[in-house]
């Protein structure tokens with residue numbers, strides 16, 4: 001069984017095969033996060049898409065507290081090592097690699113960052129493939145990802161301003177062609193205020209085979 005819990009913005013907590021991982025752990029100061037940092041259970045793997053504050057978040061504190069393995073693009077991983085994080089796995093965009101029975105792949109993202117390129121993540125737990133797009137605009141290679149892999153679940157930013165807005169996110173979702181899509185990175189602050197129901201209704205019209213799940217922060221799904 002795989003459990004996926006949205007902690008608001010781009011932060012997801014995922015459990016599978018006895019491993020707990022967190023993506024973009026912005027908890028303190030995240031107006032949408034329903035839990036306090038002290039309430040976060042021990043995390044084994046910590047995935048960071050890029051170094052912006054709303055993604056790097058509490059990564060260093062959590063990694064030190066839990067001795068988590070931090071997985072990020074090479075330059076960001078090395079930067080975190082310099083801040084005293086012990087277990088840093090610095091990969092790069094390309095192919096799959098395994099960490100404790102879970103497979104990961106870094107994907108491109110069209111965005112900015114200081115430490116290395118911004119990325120998304122593919123996460124494979126048994127045959128279940130999750131794609132977290134990170135902060136990104138739309139780019140054509142998303143279609144390749146959809147052709148290369150049968151993606152079960154995609155997390156896609158829809159808030160605009162810093163990432164794709166709804167129109168681009170709809171097209172991206174159709175290119176990726178996941179079984180289920182969860183919109184993220186919206187309504188955290190005024191600049192990214194959108195109505196996710198619009199995203200849902202356009203997908204329902206154009207691609208009724210793709211299920212849109214609008215989660216409330218804190219809500220959990222099981223597979």
Ligand code: NI
Pocket residue numbers: 050052055111135162
């Ligand atoms: Ni960003």
Ligand code: MN
Pocket residue numbers: 052054055135162185
């Ligand atoms: Mn962001």
